[in-house]
Amino acid sequence: MAGRVAILRQGRVLIASLQEALGDSDILGLQSDILRDVIRHRATGVIVDVSALDVLDSFGTRTLADMAAAVQLRGARLAIVGIQPDVAFSMVLMGLTLTGVATARDLETGLALLTGAGE
Amino acid sequence: MSDIIASSAPRADRLRPATDEQLRWFDITETDRSRAEALAATADELAEPIIEDFYRHLLSFEGARRHFRDDDQIARVKQGQLRYFRELVAAALDDEYVANRRRIGLIHERAGVTPTLYVGAYAYYLHSLGHMVMDRMQDDPARAVSLLLSLNKIAHFDMALALETYVDTREAAIEQREREMSELPTPVLQLRDGLLLIPVVGTLDSFRARNLTVRVLERIRDLRARAVVLDITGVAAVDSAVASHLIQTMTAARLMGATAVLTGLSAEVAQALVKIGVTSEALHTAGDLQHGIEIAERLMEG
Structure with a gap:
């Protein structure tokens, strides 16, 4: 539980809010923390909130995509919320389109998306 | 001399x-x-x-x-x-x-x-x-x-x-x-709460496409949009470069949590899109604007 990113719990949804640009080891640490907690808390959804980030490098993006696939294999869904315009644009230019990963504009929408409440 | x-x-x-x-x-x-x-x-x-x-x-x-x-x-x-x-x-x-x-x-x-x-x-x-x-x-x-x-x-x-x-x-x-032509502004209109309409007119070169993408993304954030309808009826020519610009804009919109619908596709545009490997599965498209807005509204509800 030594990760730099706190993982909160809201019902059966885990929420990880990234507050600063993470190094490669931090983001890998977050990945294993989340995968562990999904089972531990019997979570159905995971939200990664990146709204505070104005950059996201290719390693970070790829790891998030991997994380989404792995979370799915453990029986839950992952959504990335709050991607900023600049981040979205540079990700697209790098060809990192997060195909198959759910996205939402903010935490609230993301929660609604994962809990199936809709809007 | x-x-x-x-x-x-x-x-x-x-x-x-x-x-x-x-x-x-x-x-x-x-x-x-x-x-x-x-x-x-x-x-x-x-x-x-x-x-x-x-x-x-x-x-x-x-x-x-x-x-x-x-x-x-x-x-x-x-x-x-x-x-x-x-x-x-x-x-x-x-x-x-x-x-x-x-x-x-x-x-x-x-x-x-x-x-x-x-x-x-x-x-x-x-x-x-x-x-x-x-x-x-x-x-x-x-x-x-x-x-x-x-x-x-x-x-x-x-x-x-x-x-x-x-x-x-x-x-x-x-x-x-x-x-x-390339400096023509492209308005981003709010059709109703959470639904944006972007009528693209004229020629779309990489400079203008880039500006368009940035503007669309900013408006999605500012207006908390859930769906975007990109209408390209008025685009003079769509080659594979322009088509890939449009796809980039739509993909970036999706990353921000907004669904993008592309409307006004002519036969040539459809061919250009197929040429760069885009299929309708990866992309919401509609022939005309009215249909596109219907699709966007359905996606917003669902």
Whole structure:
């Protein structure tokens, strides 16, 4: 539980809010923390909130995509919320389109998306 | 002449060969210059009657007559033309001469003197002068021919300058138009809460596509949009580059949590999209705007 990113719990949804640009080891640490907690808390959804980030490098993006696939294999869904315009644009230019990963504009929408409440 | 060649400085314009290079291209040598100069006195004397004659010819055409407002203007243009033909035989063919000729070409272009009119006037002058020179030099026709042939070279060089100016001016105008098109703003309209409509009109180059993407993404954030309808009915041409720009915009919108729907796809656009490997599975599309908005609303509810 030594990760730099706190993982909160809201019902059966885990929420990880990234507050600063993470190094490669931090983001890998977050990945294993989340995968562990999904089972531990019997979570159905995971939200990664990146709204505070104005950059996201290719390693970070790829790891998030991997994380989404792995979370799915453990029986839950992952959504990335709050991607900023600049981040979205540079990700697209790098060809990192997060195909198959759910996205939402903010935490609230993301929660609604994962809990199936809709809007 | 050798002085002229030595002193012609390299011009900033790299695409255009320097004056001495142009002279070499037209094979205009010192001999040609001195031969043309030998015609100077005759040409000077004959210029006026030839031009008078030419204007009688010119003004017999309805279309040409419309270029002139009044007799004053005709007199002024005649004077200009006199100077023009005198310079042809007398002026040093240097950078200054070239610049001056290009300036005159520009004036012609602005005044609506077509290349046909310009070359036609030139041909008329050379033809009349040729006949008169041959008449005067009946005792030495061989020399007359050689003098006229040299003058011919210089005249062609001169015409090339004017025509280049025509082309340059037109090209500059087209470029300007294109720049204006690419700077056309694209409005991002809020159709209703959470639904944005972006009507794209004109040409979409990479500069404009980039601006469009940035603006759409900012508006998605600011207006908390959940769906975006991108209508490309008014886009002039969609090649694979433009198509991939559009896909980038839509993908970036999705990353921000907004669903994008592309509408107004013509048959050509559909083909361009297929060519870059895009299928409707990866993308919400609709033939027309109304259908597109219906799809967007359904996606927002579901």
